[in-house]
Amino acid sequence: MEVIDVIRSVNNVLWGYVLIFLLCGTGVYFTFRLNFVQIRKFGVVCKNAFGGITLFGEKAGKEGMSSFQSLATAIAAQVGTGNLAGAATAIASGGPGAIFWMWISAFFGMSTIFSEAVLAQTYKEKDIDGQIVGGPAYYISRGFGSKGLAVFFAIAIIIALGFIGNMVQSNSISDAFQTAFNLPALYVGIALAILAGLIFFGGISRIASFTEKAVPIMALMYLIGGVVVLAMNVDAILPAIKMIFYGAFNPKAATGGIIGVGVKEAVRYGVARGLFSNEAGMGSTPHAHAVAKVKHPAQQGLVAIMGVFIDTFIVLNITAFVILTTGVLDGKTTGIALTQAGFTQALGGFGNIFVAICLLFFAFSTIIGWYFFGEANIRYLFGIKGLTPYRILVMIFIVIGSTMKVDLVWELADTFNGLMVIPNLIAVLGLAKVVSKALDDYDNDGMLKSSK
Template identity: 75%
Template sequence: MDLAKLISTINSFLWGNLLLYLLCGTGIFFTFKLRFVQIRKLKAIFSNAFGNFSIKGEKAGKEGMSSFQSLATAVAAQVGTGNLAGAATAIASGGPGAIFWMWLSAFFGMGTIFAEAVLAQTFKVKDEDGQVVGGPAYYISQGTGSKAMAAFFAVAIIFALGFVGNMVQSNSIGDAFATAFDIPSLYVGIGIAILAGLVFFGGIGRIASVTEKIVPIMALFYIVSGLVVLGMHAENIIPSLKMIIQGAFNPKAATGGIIGATVKEAVRYGVARGLFSNEAGMGSTPHAHAVAKVKHPVQQGLVAIMGVLIDTFVVLNITALVILATGALDGQTTGIALTQSAFTKAFGSLGNPFVAVCLFFFAFSTIIGWYYFGESNIRYLFGVKGLTPYRVLVMLFIVLGSTLKVNLVWELADTFNGLMVIPNLIALLLLSKVVAKTLNEYDSGIN
């Protein structure tokens, strides 16, 4: 058995059994415990997220960043290859029905991500350098008292996102640029690493400045372009939605047997790729939400819900519907190549370059976000002295990732994502009373 198959077997158990139920169960638990906060606070979600919208906000520093900059940093991480390559992989592996399970897990995931952000705000601290930091390692160690579980999470996320996760991002950019522009993947990886390093070494101020500009522009550009494609294939939108619903419960019927997936595979790939896309419950986005300068933790919890709305219900749906409406699904193509195929059917020879450029901005912004999440945990484990070695290592992994086989990189990402999810979800459940109490205080006007 080769390495990719071995890791795939491990992931089938990890995601097909343990995490599938743990993630969905946690989301359902928080949704009911918080009385469907994602629905009853919908107006407040929008006002808190976009009330002070600006692509040139105040400069972030040691005291943290604005609420919108925190959202932009979180969305930078969420909106990446999971929306372009990940959605395509889910459809190719689990059938169109995988998208339905992405929707469902994302809806309940809003309850989970709200809890993550509230706890991150509640347990944030200042480190030896005077920098405000927070995230699961901090609420695990302070809230549950388990320093061992906090350290395990910190190590897992550094590998999951800072190293392996960023390999996924550079891998997808390298593949896309090789297809669209015939540029060797290695050269692309080196270029990405250099650009990323310029941001990494600029600290939190440069990270916030870059994400607040890139995220709104790239998301709007991709959404408008996707809507143009759907307008060109408007007659296929309803049939595509039917394929998604039917495929959730009968995958083979939805594609006429092109995709030989089972319902279990549709659920497994939908939830796994959905998590990789919106990151609810993963323990990643709380690092960005922890440093937001807000008056009450619940305010940032509501902003965090917006991140899932943008990622899954807007950007990811655009990709899924474009693939299905254009008829690009053939049962053989997967990953970013499937997304490129869909846009090529609509835009002709401009399709490949379009997706390559979009993917560059999506994935590059994710690299910045994931680097920052890892940095917060480097600070937790090693302090300021660990930052320079970490920055250099991330740059090396970016170059390495651009040259590897896509299946192996994605499988490794799933494994490390799973390892970091477990301690985070345990802590969330143990601290659920803190989240509920904080929300009740906010609802009662106690700030």
């Protein structure tokens, strides 16, 4: 049995049973406990998220970032290959119905990510360098009271995102550029590592400056391109919607047998790729929301909800509907190649180039965001002395990832993402009272009214 077969077997148990129930169950629990906060507060979510939007905000520093810069950093991590290659992989492996399960996991995940952001704000602290830091390792140890789980999480996220996850990003970029421009994967990986290193070594101010500019531009660019394709295939939109809903419960019939999978695969790939895309419950984005300079923890919790909404219900849907309306789903093509096929079907040769450029923006911004999340945990485990070795190692993994076989990289990413979810959600569930109290305080002290 090959290594990838062993990893795939582990993932089948992890994602086929354990995490589907844990992730969705946590989301359902907080959705009811917080009285559907993602619906009843959505107007305030929009106001808080976009009230301070700017491409040239105040310079971030040791005291943290603005609320919008924190959201941009979180979205930079959320909107990556999961929206282009990951969504395509979910459809190819689980059928169109996988998108339905992505929607479901994202809807409930909004309440989970609200809770994560509230806890990250509640338990943030200053490190020995005077830098504001926070995230699951901090609320697991300080709030939940488990140093062991905190250390396990910190190690898991450094491996999952800083190393393995960023291999996925560079792998997808190099693959796309090889297809679109016939550039050698190794050369693309080296260029990415150098560009990323320039931002890594610039610290929090350079990271915030990059994400606040890159995220709005890249999202708007992809949205425009996707709308153009959908406008060209407007008659296929309703059939595509039917394929998604029908495929959620009868995958084989939805595609006429092209995708020979069952409901279990649709759910498994939908939830797995959904998590990889929006990161709700994973414990990653709380690191960005922890450093936001806000007056109340729940204020940033509401902002965090917008990250999931943009990632799944806007950007990911563009990819899904481009693939389904252009008729390129053939049961053989997968990953970024399937997404490129959809845009190429509508835009001709420019489609490959468009996807490659978008993927460069999406995946590179995710590399920056995931580096930042890993850095917070390096600080937790080793202090500032661990930063330089970590930065160099991430750059090396970016190069290695650009040349690896994509199937193995994705399976490894699923494994380590799953491992970091477990300690995070144990603590989030254990601290549910803290989250509920924060939302009640936010409502009762008038801050909700002042945000309207």
